[in-house]
Amino acid sequence: MSETLLTRETISGEKPYEEKIRPQSLKEYKGQSKIKDQLSVFLQAARTRNEPLDHILLYGPPGLGKTTLACVIAYELGVNLKITSGPALERAIDLLIVLKSLKPNDILFIDEIHRLKRPIEEILYPAMEDFVFHRVIQKGLASSAATIQLPHFTLIAATTRAGLIAPPLRDRFGIMFHLDFYLKEELFQILIRTARILGVKAEEAALMEIAARSRGTPRICNRLLKRVRDFATVRQVESISEQIAKESLTALSVDAQGLDDLDRKYLNFLMEKFGGGPVGLETMASALGEDSETLEEICEPYLLQQGFIQRTPRGRMAAKALAGDL
Numbered sequence: 518m519s520e521t522l523l524t525r526e527t528i529s530g531e532k533p534y535e536e537k538i539r540p541q542s543l544k545e546y547k548g549q550s551k552i553k554d555q556l557s558v559f560l561q562a563a564r565t566r567n568e569p570l571d572h573i574l575l576y577g578p579p580g581l582g583k584t585t586l587a588c589v590i591a592y593e594l595g596v597n598l599k600i601t602s603g604p605a606l607e608r609a610i611d612l613l614i615v616l617k618s619l620k621p622n623d624i625l626f627i628d629e630i631h632r633l634k635r636p637i638e639e640i641l642y643p644a645m646e647d648f649v650f651h652r653v654i655q656k657g658l659a660s661s662a663a664t665i666q667l668p669h670f671t672l673i674a675a676t677t678r679a680g681l682i683a684p685p686l687r688d689r690f691g692i693m694f695h696l697d698f699y700l701k702e703e704l705f706q707i708l709i710r711t712a713r714i715l716g717v718k719a720e721e722a723a724l725m726e727i728a729a730r731s732r733g734t735p736r737i738c739n740r741l742l743k744r745v746r747d748f749a750t751v752r753q754v755e756s757i758s759e760q761i762a763k764e765s766l767t768a769l770s771v772d773a774q775g776l777d778d779l780d781r782k783y784l785n786f787l788m789e790k791f792g793g794g795p796v797g798l799e800t801m802a803s804a805l806g807e808d809s810e811t812l813e814e815i816c817e818p819y820l821l822q823q824g825f826i827q828r829t830p831r832g833r834m835a836a837k838a839l840a841g842d843l
């Protein structure tokens with residue numbers, strides 16, 4: 518089990534407090550109850566048969582806990598987890614090195630799998646299906662093929678863009694989980710735990726206020742708690758009150774509905790510049806001076822979920838009259 522800790526070192530750039538905040542066990546992993554219920558069965562079955570879990574595809578907007586869930590699964594099974602990402606696997610040899618480092622039943626986590634290059638993706642197919650790696654060895658003008666046996670492992674892949682995953686790759690995952698935005702009460706539970714770990718004192722109503730403004734996203738609620746704590750520190754208050762939470766969040770430009778500057782600008786443009794739509798994503802992106810991927814991956818999922826906008830074949834449309842709120 519101690520080797521599972523390797524996981525924590527491999528999450529590049531992770532600060533020590535982030536490492537502490539990230540839940541380790543399924544019990545500490547809040548929300549996503551449908552996923553957890555199913556996963557508990559699959560974990561128990563894998564343990565009973567002493568087999569690796571089937572390959573898993575996790576999809577959903579950033580910050581909802583895909584990497585965390587991969588860590589939790591490794592912890593629950595007591596196996597090692599190796600973390601990499603689609604863009605990091607540039608050459609076949611990069612993939613081979615990672616695959617060769619795995620032990621039986623280990624987990625390989627590939628973040629941003631939709632950014633994997635097509636030739637690497639094709640090498641992954643036999644590795645996922647038959648646990649073999651077909652290597653082409655070039656000697657001068659001649660080439661020969663070698664088949665390398667791999668340990669039976671589980672691939673957990675994560676993506677924010679399930680639509681970009683090629684069907685042959687998608688079909689090779691036996692388990693697919695779509696992570697949903699969290700309820701306010703679930704984020705509140707996460708905040709209670711984070712506040713305890715960080716040693717932050719806060720009224721329940723203050724944590725509820727932060728939860729309500731966190732766009733249903735654990736990463737955001739943890740980040741906002743830290744920023745609100747900064748405001749409290751500067752004001753020299755020991756415990757964060759609801760009032761301080763509200764004032765700090767407003768100062769951070771996060772409104773009562775959890776919308777930030779970019780969301781408001783998006784909705785303003787949609788309503789005022791484009792008369793509520795329909796407007797194409799690229800037109801919207803250039804009007805806002807933003808990257809279309811940022812809009813599609815980070816901004817729009819929450820606006821869609823909240824029913825502010827609709828995606829139609831003709832483009833984005835406003836779904837709620839918001840003029841008064843913006």
Ligand code: ADP
Pocket residue numbers: 535538539540545546547548549578579580581582583584585586675707735736739
């Ligand atoms: P993703 O990989 O989907 O972008 P992460 O797994 O990195 O998201 O989650 C971001 C942060 O949010 C984590 O560091 C963790 O602290 C917190 N988090 C995510 N999901 C949960 C959860 N279900 N319960 C508690 N904290 C969570």
